[in-house]
Amino acid sequence: MKIVIIGNGMVGYKFCEKLLAKKGTGTAELVVFGEEMRPAYDRVHLSEYFAGKSADELTLAPAAWYADNGITLHLGDPVQSIDRVHQTVHSFKGITEHYDYLVLATGSAAFVPPIPGVEKQGVFIYRTIEDLEMMTDYARHAKKGAVIGGGLLGLEAAKAMLDLGITDTQVIEFAPRLMPRQIDDAGSHTLRTKLEALGLHIRTNTNTTAILGDEHITAMQFADDSTIEVDMLVISAGIKPRDELAKLCGLETGHRGGIVVNDQLSTNDPHIFAIGECALHKGMIYGLVAPGYEMADVVAANLCGGSKSFTGFDMSTKLKLIGVDVASFGDPFINAHEGRSITWEDTHKGVYKRINVSPDGKHLLGGILVGDADQYNMLLQTCKNKVVLPPNPEDVILGARGGAADSGAGVTSLPDDALICSCESITKLDICQAVSEKGCETVDAIKKCTKAGTGCGGCVPMVKDLVNHTLKANGKYVRNVLCEHFAYSRQELFDLVKVHDLKSYEAVLDKLGKGDGCETCKPAVASIIASLWNEMILQKGNATAQDSNDRYLANIQKGGTYSVVPRIPGGEITPEKLIVIGQVAVKYNLYTKITGGQRIDLFGAHVSDLPLIWEELIAAGFESGHAYGKALRTVKSCVGSTWCRFGLHDSVSYAIRIEERYRGLRAPHKLKSAVSGCIRECAEAQSKDFGIIATEKGWNLYVCGNGGSKPQHALLLATDIDSDTCIQYIDRFLMFYIKTADPLTRTATWLNKMEGGINYLRNVVVNDSLGIAAQLEAEMQLLVDNYKCEWKEVVDNPELRKRFNHFVNAPAEKDPSVQFQPMREQKRAAEWK
């Protein structure tokens, strides 16, 4: 397939880039014709050329990039005609190219009003690097400047004039105000006042009738017959689409210019597309780069067999014009019957803000910010996502005034010198400073800048919280999305996966995400799927979306061997089963150790031995202990009333009941539990995600504790409840946690971030304040009913067993790089470097 692209501007370039990304090099032949001598450059930041940026720095990709990717690039060679019958284009230098598809990205030219004298020397347009070079030369002899056009481009041009050293510059606008398309009268007035304070002269309501002078411009004349002296003029009064070629070959164009396209950006010839500023979509020319890029993406996707539509584009913008913030979003001008407007003005500082609110006061429809646009992103998100406004909508531009400050917990309560990443010795202050002072706004940026989270990775969720919190404290709006592939929080994704009934990672990515996924979203989504349906995690293509431990149903250890932990509910085990564990350990040469959770861990197993080991364990009545999963691990117990002279209830039997109920339950993070038979608390239940302590009258239930890097005691949720009620509360608590927590967030951290804390949680779980208790119980029951030992399923399934080999082409061989060293009559993994 051969695709010819006419135009090597920003949008034409982006099209090449998108097509390569989707199709790969070499599958489609790309030929590009550009009129200018340079490869595509960043026209949006053209004025930075005057501020010292070189033409090379503005270049989007060097000529070598096109060659490396197999793209033929003809520069300085505009296409002269298109032959639609034979599907060929003919260029200025005489090249004739056949095309299967033709993409017109011809952009726009400056609109020059027909004023007598526009041809004189010293009159410029402001469009290309060549224009800038000519302006720079001429400006050396100029003292009095003028710009026709008080819109976005006109003010950019005025900035360029100031940068060129022409401080005496006038802006001449035909309309009654500056930036008439983006802002209202009052906003325009504020902008004007600020620009005048910077030394610009501004004339609105002014119609230029003549440009005076002999060869060179010397003055301008206006409709009221007044004149001003000018020796350099830039015309920046708007754009007109470059549709000459399209007209010439009979493509449909609009009355006021622009190549007519449909939602697929196809012209009336199905082999020809038009994108960017030359395209007229539903009567609209999009004069910004972002919608142009979106159009490029749509055409690239469709040419690669996709089906994507262009359905219009949000024209919200925020820019800095000559040092003054100007932003408009949503619908900046509404009529009285569509809603009401709230405006706020500070004439001293030169700040104007307007928000348009729906008639019921619930939603933000649009607005304008001049002089201070810090709230732009937050307001834009509020507007686009239809976030419900606070009872006093003015709070969104003025901030909450008076009332209680929000109570902080979690990362906010940590002192500045708290060690967050112990691998790299990074403190809370280091991270907050990287966010505030070095502009790191993502976990990845923090990793690159401070190295925090690059060691074991255990601190990454806390780093994320700190980044978000610091950004919030700096007034930036934060949406807690999973990663670059999913624009949803885990909680949102959980609900969406359920609603759409999705059961594989690939299906979730296709329906709700983009790109190819990564090591962040894969395990998070796999966990959501497991928490929703509790199906075998290695089937439906989900094996490769699991984190390594889940993929091999064992914990990877130093050297690449695995450890095996059979479930021993409540820590109770028969002598016969103990003997089997010992026999298996001897047979497969494994190191054995008692774990902190009253189980036995067998280390040093080769990946290919895992199914054999489990076959023997399962035959002896064991099942998986899920020590490898973000899942329920163990329910520890003290011996309780069956033997202990202080015991109030049979804590072992209750621990076994709890462990067998929740075994295999997957959650955002691991879950630990314990049951103590009396207040002496030998099982340490108050350090668990949920812990139960016997009382004279029943059980006390504690939740959201953990050991680990930041130990936290569990909090009392309910007192003196019977065994069934306790399980009912745990069902609700766990399911509420599973549905709402962020990825890799333990229950303690989840509670710390919860507004209202334990009182809110108690209301939800015990008092059913949200009316979801029955639903939570039903959802948990489904998971309990679907439980199967996943190791038994692997052992019984030859297809699954096949994946447990080190070499795909030598299944009988073990990894020769595995090394052990002897230690205290057993062995250990060789130390890594």
Next chain:
Amino acid sequence: MLTLEQTMTWFTACRVEDVPENGGVCVKYKDEQIALFHFTRRGAWYATQNECPHRQQMALSRGMIGSQDEEPKVACPFHKKTFSLQSGKCLSGDDYVIKTYPVKVEDGFVYIGMEE
């Protein structure tokens, strides 16, 4: 291209169906271990050294694959260091570079190209 063909030996790694979709396997070639990935989502195959240079662990074939921006990558299961499957460069801020190998598929068999 001619010189490339002369010095490249293609050896048979496995059948297409031996490699899980969107995942990897480890291939033995003489004394070397090579991680082979079937990036089904992109319709692409990639091969790299199996050893993660961070702690010299033979583990990359067991890592999760995915993309960062448009760059295909693999994350080591040990400490989640990520590497480009195209250039071999480390994408998580370290200076490591891993070896990559060309892959071709013919008649249901996967071949990896080794420079001799």
